[in-house]
Amino acid sequence: MNVGAVIDAAGRPAGTADFGRPAETDSLRAAERVAVNFQRAGIKDIVVVTGYQAEQVEKALRRFGITFLRNEGYESARILDSVKLGLDYLWERCGRVLFCPADVPFFMEETVKLLLEAEGGSVLPVCRGQSGYPVCIDRFGIEALLEYRGDEGILDVLEAGGRELIRLEVRDEGIFAGAYAEEDGVQLARIHQESLMRPHVKVRLAGRKPFFGPGTVTVLKQIDRLGSVKEACKKTNISYSKGWKIIHAAEEELGYQIVGRQPGGKNGGGAYLTERGSKMLRLFEIYEQQVEEAAYEIYDQIFLNSELF
Numbered sequence: 001m002n003v004g005a006v007i008d009a010a011g012r013p014a015g016t017a018d019f020g021r022p023a024e025t026d027s028l029r030a031a032e033r034v035a036v037n038f039q040r041a042g043i044k045d046i047v048v049v050t051g052y053q054a055e056q057v058e059k060a061l062r063r064f065g066i067t068f069l070r071n072e073g074y075e076s077a078r079i080l081d082s083v084k085l086g087l088d089y090l091w092e093r094c095g096r097v098l099f100c101p102a103d104v105p106f107f108m109e110e111t112v113k114l115l116l117e118a119e120g121g122s123v124l125p126v127c128r129g130q131s132g133y134p135v136c137i138d139r140f141g142i143e144a145l146l147e148y149r150g151d152e153g154i155l156d157v158l159e160a161g162g163r164e165l166i167r168l169e170v171r172d173e174g175i176f177a178g179a180y181a182e183e184d185g186v187q188l189a190r191i192h193q194e195s196l197m198r199p200h201v202k203v204r205l206a207g208r209k210p211f212f213g214p215g216t217v218t219v220l221k222q223i224d225r226l227g228s229v230k231e232a233c234k235k236t237n238i239s240y241s242k243g244w245k246i247i248h249a250a251e252e253e254l255g256y257q258i259v260g261r262q263p264g265g266k267n268g269g270g271a272y273l274t275e276r277g278s279k280m281l282r283l284f285e286i287y288e289q290q291v292e293e294a295a296y297e298i299y300d301q302i303f304l305n306s307e308l309f
Contacts, residue, residue: 003116069089096136208253217284
């Protein structure tokens with residue numbers, strides 16, 4: 001099954017009055033860093049749970065093609081509440097889910113890959129005896145967290161009932177360094193910034209004009225899951241009219257219907273992917289992945305030994 005990720009950006013960051021201005025040396029916000037880390041490791045199905053300054057956070061992250069869920073009770077909520085919101089959304093299609101709070105943004109891409117390579121249970125990264133994030137939650141852990149109704153923390157639930165929680169030693173101090181900590185934030189931001197350079201390929205199909213790309217994929221996935229164009233647009237933070245514009249543009253260029261309509265009611269009826277729409281989505285994602293992999297290979301060949309960085 002797929003791997004998903006949940007980023008908790010619901011709470012008000014400790015030590016700062018503005019979520020958008022952490023103590024960093026560049027303008028890339030903490031939640032954006034976490035999203036970039038996951039995407040660089042090949043994770044496409046990413047959920048951001050918002051609450052405090054939700055509209056600002058969602059606007060800043062809209063271009064990443066991720067899903068937003070609101071934690072309306074964020075002022076009194078625990079981290080576990082945000083985790084469960086994200087897991088409930090992902091569990092049907094994801095066998096493992098990585099979870100990280102938005103204010104722990106400096107972990108490295110290599111750490112994510114090591115967590116995903118580990119086998120045998122949920123995985124917790126540890127550096128110099130101190131545990132951190134992201135934690136990789138396996139299928140049993142996902143089910144346990146969704147069923148849990150008590151006041152224990154995430155790790156306690158994952159270890160309950162004899163389930164194995166693997167503690168994986170990594171050489172990455174970023175797993176426990178917060179974005180707003182004066183003593184480590186600036187230095188780690190510099191180190192992390194140096195590692196951010198990467199190829200960024202936006203794959204799109206074009207006929208008379210570009211018509212099928214990451215935005216189309218995001219909308220179609222949400223329609224497939226939610227059965228509603230209106231709800232799909234809400235989750236991806238785009239307007240209802242823009243959602244239909246994306247669908248109509250693709251259908252016009254392809255020459256066939258990709259979204260079926262079920263009219264009726266004040267909520268606009270239902271929607272679903274047609275057989276050809278589902279196949280088109282699946283083939284595009286395969287194509288996109290292979291293009292991205294080729295781009296990384298070419299990048300390494302040209303830049304890795306260039307002595308420019």
